[in-house]
Amino acid sequence: MIITEKQRYTIGILVQNVPGVLARIVGLFSGRGYNIETITAAETNEPGLTRITLVTTGDERVLSQIIKQLNKLINIIKVYDFAETEFVDREMALIKVRAEQATRAEVLRIVDIFRAKVVDVSAHFYTLEVTGNEGKINAILELLGQIGIVEVARTGKAALARSKKH
Amino acid sequence: MKMKGSQIFFECLKKEGVEVIFGFPGGAVLDIYHEMPKHDIRHILVRHEQGAAHMADGYARSSGRVGVCLVTSGPGATNTVTGIATAYMDSVPIVVFTGQVPTPLIGDDAFQEVDIIGITRPCTKHSYLVRNINDLQTVIREAFYLARTGRPGPVVVDLPKDVIQAQTEFKYPKKVDLPGYHPTIEAHSGQVKRAQDILKKSKSPVIFAGGGIIISDSTSELMQIAKLIQAPVTCSLMGLGGFPAGITDAGGLRRPNPLWLGMVGMHGTYQANMAISHADVIFAAGVRFDDRVTGKISEFAPSARIIHIDVDPSSISKNVDVDVPIVGDCKNALQQLIRLFEAEPVENQAAIRRPWLEQIDKWRKDHPLTYSKDCNVIKPQYVIEKIREIAGSDAIITTEVGQHQMWTAQFYEFDRPRTLLTSGGLGTMGYGFPAAIGAQMAFPDKLVIDIAGDGSIQMNIQELCTAVCNDIPVKVVILNNKYLGLPRQWQELFYEKNYTGSCLEGSPDFVKLAQAYGAVGLRAEKPEEVESVLREAFKIKKPVLMDFVVSREEGVYPIVPPGKSITEMLLA
Ligand SMILES: Cc1ncc(C[n+]2csc(CCOP(=O)(O)OP(=O)(O)O)c2C)c(N)n1
Numbered sequence: 001m002i003i004t005e006k007q008r009y010t011i012g013i014l015v016q017n018v019p020g021v022l023a024r025i026v027g028l029f030s031g032r033g034y035n036i037e038t039i040t041a042a043e044t045n046e047p048g049l050t051r052i053t054l055v056t057t058g059d060e061r062v063l064s065q066i067i068k069q070l071n072k073l074i075n076i077i078k079v080y081d082f083a084e085t086e087f088v089d090r091e092m093a094l095i096k097v098r099a100e101q102a103t104r105a106e107v108l109r110i111v112d113i114f115r116a117k118v119v120d121v122s123a124h125f126y127t128l129e130v131t132g133n134e135g136k137i138n139a140i141l142e143l144l145g146q147i148g149i150v151e152v153a154r155t156g157k158a159a160l161a162r163s164k165k166h
Numbered sequence: 167m168k169m170k171g172s173q174i175f176f177e178c179l180k181k182e183g184v185e186v187i188f189g190f191p192g193g194a195v196l197d198i199y200h201e202m203p204k205h206d207i208r209h210i211l212v213r214h215e216q217g218a219a220h221m222a223d224g225y226a227r228s229s230g231r232v233g234v235c236l237v238t239s240g241p242g243a244t245n246t247v248t249g250i251a252t253a254y255m256d257s258v259p260i261v262v263f264t265g266q267v268p269t270p271l272i273g274d275d276a277f278q279e280v281d282i283i284g285i286t287r288p289c290t291k292h293s294y295l296v297r298n299i300n301d302l303q304t305v306i307r308e309a310f311y312l313a314r315t316g317r318p319g320p321v322v323v324d325l326p327k328d329v330i331q332a333q334t335e336f337k338y339p340k341k342v343d344l345p346g347y348h349p350t351i352e353a354h355s356g357q358v359k360r361a362q363d364i365l366k367k368s369k370s371p372v373i374f375a376g377g378g379i380i381i382s383d384s385t386s387e388l389m390q391i392a393k394l395i396q397a398p399v400t401c402s403l404m405g406l407g408g409f410p411a412g413i414t415d416a417g418g419l420r421r422p423n424p425l426w427l428g429m430v431g432m433h434g435t436y437q438a439n440m441a442i443s444h445a446d447v448i449f450a451a452g453v454r455f456d457d458r459v460t461g462k463i464s465e466f467a468p469s470a471r472i473i474h475i476d477v478d479p480s481s482i483s484k485n486v487d488v489d490v491p492i493v494g495d496c497k498n499a500l501q502q503l504i505r506l507f508e509a510e511p512v513e514n515q516a517a518i519r520r521p522w523l524e525q526i527d528k529w530r531k532d533h534p535l536t537y538s539k540d541c542n543v544i545k546p547q548y549v550i551e552k553i554r555e556i557a558g559s560d561a562i563i564t565t566e567v568g569q570h571q572m573w574t575a576q577f578y579e580f581d582r583p584r585t586l587l588t589s590g591g592l593g594t595m596g597y598g599f600p601a602a603i604g605a606q607m608a609f610p611d612k613l614v615i616d617i618a619g620d621g622s623i624q625m626n627i628q629e630l631c632t633a634v635c636n637d638i639p640v641k642v643v644i645l646n647n648k649y650l651g652l653p654r655q656w657q658e659l660f661y662e663k664n665y666t667g668s669c670l671e672g673s674p675d676f677v678k679l680a681q682a683y684g685a686v687g688l689r690a691e692k693p694e695e696v697e698s699v700l701r702e703a704f705k706i707k708k709p710v711l712m713d714f715v716v717s718r719e720e721g722v723y724p725i726v727p728p729g730k731s732i733t734e735m736l737l738a
């Protein structure tokens with residue numbers, strides 16, 4: 001068996017929105033020892049259909065098993081292997097930072113550069129909303145970290161294949 | 167006209183052609199039991215729900231039809247879990263109906279409430295909690311469809327009591343609508359062509375067949391292809407019977423099949439393990455390269471290109487890298503391949519293969535399957551040979567799990583599909599006896615024999631009552647070594663003969679036990695009694711439990727030590 005390097009993979013999953021479908025997916029991952037880094041799920045424009053975006057790590061063999069095993073679940077309509085197709089992805093993060101007199105201007109400058117938004121303000125803190133790909137979120141977190149992050153809530157990635165509808 | 171859920175339940179089963187339910191009642195399913203006498207469906211009342219699940223499984227494996235069981239909520243449901251997992255591992259189509267507390271109580275830790283859907287999620291092909299009476303018929307239709315199509319498997323249907331009591335219009339759906347379920351049956355012709363190109367040039371091919379051959383009823387296709395390309399055939403435990411070990415001519419004379427290698431793997435034959443390990447092509451059909459077959463995976467079939475047909479894409483390239491994957495039904499793929507070979511002259515095939523077949527013959531003669539004969543004590547292998555001789559190739563054999571199971575696989579010589587029912591994937595002790603009852607329900611006139619160990623038989627012995635009460639004349643052969651023999655053998659070979667926990671002295675007197683249940687009990691203690699006990703038992707039209715007192719410390723050989731390559735067999 002050829003073992004390739006471990007990598008991060010993004011997988012799109014279109015499912016019937018029936019009770020237990022998420023449990024089946026998550027159970028498959030835990031039962032077979034696959035890894036979930038992030039998972040997002042919400043309804044689509046089509047009634048009864050939910051789109052899930054999942055980020056996992058593993059080698060190519062693991063990824064291929066994950067896709068095959070997901071395809072076996074009866075309530076899954078389609079699995080998109082984004083290693084094979086071009087896709088766009090976005091993630092949103094809410095970041096609460098310390099915003100004291102001395103650092104406020106710096107925080108606002110970073111907000112500006114990253115096209116983030118200040119969504120809540122209190123005496124000592126700003127809460128920021130930032131959207132982008134994973135790299136961008138990581139970069140802003142890195143910069144704000146030097147000023148003082150209090151809490152972070154990230155949504156995890158949502159992804160769609162580019163161009164035509166699949 | 168409106169019907170109650172309980173009535174709809176039976177109407178659906180009738181539409182599915184169900185003739186027997188293996189079940190055990192309880193509060194949550196009493197509405198169904200109340201309705202039952204009005205319908206022409208046989209109910210076999212078991213003595214433990216695990217038995218019901220294995221019976222449904224034995225019924226399904228022997229007949230190819232979907233087996234059905236019905237149990238109550240809570241403990242009734244959890245008792246079926248081993249049976250469900252057993253069926254899942256071996257791809258057996260069963261539908262398990264479990265009672266559930268009324269929908270308003272779900273989630274409240276109500277009396278006998280258990281989340282059976284959650285518990286069985288990893289060991290079912292699919293499962294349903296029916297929340298609304300209007301879904302009941304659709305769910306049952308889908309459950310049977312899913313159980314038997316594609317790669318078959320168990321489906322659980324959880325039935326809350328209020329749903330079963332509610333009413334709706336009965337109209338059995340003609341079609342199923344499962345947008346996420348499209349098993350690939352038709353194999354890709356380009357891939358089949360690639361397989362043919364590789365096979366026809368191969369000097370030393372081996373066909374490796376598994377349970378998929380039996381499930382897809384492809385025995386005759388397998389025989390045809392083996393003959394066309396003159397390739398030897400080996401099987402996994404699950405494949406035994408899928409390729410005949412012997413061929414009987416018109417005059418009734420049975421000869422060994424020259425292309426048959428025997429089983430491969432941990433307890434495989436010398437020639438099968440050597441052939442796999444020296445082959446230049448492995449043509450695998452309906453197998454999943456289980457670790458009990460491959461041994462040390464990095465040394466499995468080191469010089470072979472691998473062609474692999476399976477209906478389940480996730481079985482392909484899971485454990486071994488495959489050169490030519492063919493997703494599809496074995497029958498379809500083999501038929502395509504046969505057509506390709508028939509379209510081309512293949513006379514030279516036999517000539518190409520001659521040196522290879524000669525080499526295999528040499529291996530066969532070097533280390534044949536054998537055991538040391540003894541005229542003072544009964545050898546378990548001898549009992550199996552005698553059963554084979556007397557019962558013939560038409561009898562249905564089930565096994566428990568242990569040494570007796572491996573000796574059966576090695577020495578019985580199965581000639582027909584669906585004549586060996588054994589728990590291969592999960593290795594469930596306690597499977598064989600209820601499975602035999604299930605098989606006997608499918609084939610009332612056949613001889614059905616459970617080859618058991620003294621340990622395993624005690625795991626579902628209570629079903630003797632089920633067999634007696636329902637006149638199900640199954641035969642049980644206990645190879646009584648007063649040990650959990652397989653663990654004992656491992657302890658002997660790999661754990662410094664430390665026999666902690668594997669000695670079984672103190673088991674009941676099985677003859678008296680049989681009598682207490684109202685069955686017939688027979689015993690053989692000397693080799694010369696074996697044949698007469700078997701002949702007598704096979705004549706009796708009642709359940710018979712036979713206790714064969716066998717040599718205690720017999721080993722299963724060859725054995726490949728765990729983690730070793732399959733060429734590293736201990737031969738005795
Ligand atoms: C339910 C279950 N528990 C434990 C095991 C582990 N196990 C495998 S074989 C075996 C011993 C079986 O003993 P017996 O039925 O007497 O058969 P023998 O090996 O002696 O022929 C055990 C304990 C198992 N396979 N199944």
Ligand SMILES: [Mg+2]
Pocket residue numbers: 568619620621645646647648649650651
């Ligand atoms: Mg024993």
